[in-house]
Amino acid sequence: MFKLFQPNKIFQITSKAPKYILFLFVIVLSIGLTEALVLSPEDYKQSDAVRIMYVHVPAAWISLGIFSTITFLSISGFIFKNKNFFLIAKSLAPSGFLFNIIALVTGSIWGKPTWGTWWAWDARITSMLILALFYAMYLISWRIYDSEEKVFKISAIITILGIINVPIIKYSVDWWNTLHQPASINILSKSSIHSSMLFPLLIMTAAFALFSLLIFLMKYNTELIKIKNKGLDRL
């Protein structure tokens, strides 16, 4: 089964896919922006400030999803002794980190008109900031260690420690008194968000997911070429 994960086989697909993903991303993003900024209704309490949700929430979801995937891949890399899992994890990290920063910055911009402050040491915001630090540590570890063995180990330890923070982020609004409201969208039970707001939120989430896929593919191709460059040096 892991033959499918061999770089030689994957490159055939990953080298051609980015242009199609970019095209699809531009279309989905255009629909999402029209829905989010023009067609979706304003909130009865927050008025038009609610539109920030359409970038803030998908960014937070995707940064959490990517970090969980990176952890899963790092652990799988050790279990199955497959280097390619580490390479996929490394290629996912830049977009995950960017989405984490977007969630923090847009959350701060949203906080000013709704809570009257740019920043509060609230449980959800603080735990998201800690996630950004784990992302930064993960990315730095790949830059500072030359030995493959060492970087695999250190980066995996960082993700395992960081994953403890993910359920804290998710349940922080239930466990502590925070400025954030409890979750409005539930997969298992009925969501409290109206469909006129849920639809643009899902479209924007799809656009953001396509963007992270695009960056992942470009980054992964770069990493494969880097390896092949080293291979040519050895010839």
Added chain:
Amino acid sequence: MINELLFMNGYGVYVLSAFSFTLLSFSALYLITKVQFIKEQSKFVAKFGSLNTDKAKSAKLQRINKEILANATNN
């Protein structure tokens, strides 16, 4: 209509700055990643060009090397 869209009941500054920050971050990451990719690809093509015939032949046996070269000429 356009004024209404930009003003957004007084929240336009917040909403548009959040969206602008997001789109600018997307553009920056896309450009950085693209530049890194092109740099590595050019390095590969240059290294491949400097190989002697035998080494180039053996390198070309790997399918991925052929793919990288083909992509570089297409771009």
